[in-house]
Amino acid sequence: MHPTTAAAGPPAAGGNRRPGYLYQKVAAHLAAHPDQIFTVGELTKTLDVPSTGAVFDALKKMAAAGYTTHLTRPHRFQITQAGIDAAGQMPPPAPHPPRQGQRGAGRRQPVTRPNGDLYFPRKLAGATDVDVLQRLRDKRIPVLLYGPPGTGKTALVEAAFPDLLTVAGTGDTVVEDFLGNFIPLPDGGFEFVYGPLVTAMREGRALLVDDATLIPPKVLAVLYPAMDGRRVITIPSYRNERVEAADGFYVIAGHNPGVHGAILTEALASRFDVHIEVTTDWDLARHLGVPRPAIEVAITLNADLAAGRVSWAPQLRELLGFTRVRKTLGAAAAVANLVGRAPQEDRDHVLAALKQQFGPDISALTLGKQR
Known part of the structure; x- marks a missing residue:
């Protein structure tokens, strides 16, 4: 049927x-x-x-x-x-971001993300990162953001584009996650629900392909006709329907180098004219109340990460988590939790770095005996 x-x-x-x-x-x-x-x-x-x-x-x-x-x-x-x-x-629909020339003098102030958290813009190319992304969108210049998980790539894009739609990339992402699929209706029939790529094209919205390099290349190829000069796609599973991109449609992607399964192919890299590295802002971490010893540990471990001595180092996300746990459970539990967040193969190295700042009596957060 x-x-x-x-x-x-x-x-x-x-x-x-x-x-x-x-x-x-x-x-x-x-x-x-x-x-x-x-x-x-x-x-x-x-x-x-x-x-x-x-x-x-x-x-x-x-x-x-x-x-x-x-x-x-x-x-x-x-x-x-x-x-x-x-x-x-x-x-009501999210408002489109202001066009170039309409951004006011307050653009360097913190920007509220959809989850209510504040994003603090960083310097980039003589302006702020939020401002630069908006200017690149105005000129239809696609951007690939790359860096370790937790450095704020998604947060930056959410701050820059209030009308953002997202495809969360995994190894199981399929073409239907971009284009849409049939869903069952209460009366027993089916209805085709358009995916985020189609919606973004029709409504002139920004589309973030998060963890793009985890998506199989054959699946990711569905984006390319929408990004090139044609800016047109078809939906094979729905009558080969033709979809044209409205003004404002924009694609931006995130890549986590070193993550298992993340492959940046030449076909993908060449579609993005601007590649921007996103790293943790240690000054911002201090501004947000992260304790100095935790920041020093993170700086040391990130240097080890760059040298290939470890495969993981805490970024801004982990540092903010450390701060929240510290306020809730105390410093000892926060330090122990940071040990437990490290991959097993890096745990001894992370533990040694933490002991230099917090003292020798440290272990992973573990349940003890019954009280």
């Missing part, structure tokens, strides 16, 4: 024939389980939806409106009271 849809005519330029159906399905499930935190994969499987990209897009919309919390690595979501009160109603 072939999938059916609610209407025979072509879809409107903004999305599927039942706007918000998947969003409402995701919101209803979260509202029914207010105490649970879900990953994108868990929700996709539970709701029997074939496209993780479509589910992730719905969750990002909820997070941007304050309807869910949004944790990363992995991406996890939990509904908030505001989300429960919204009763599945979609928030």
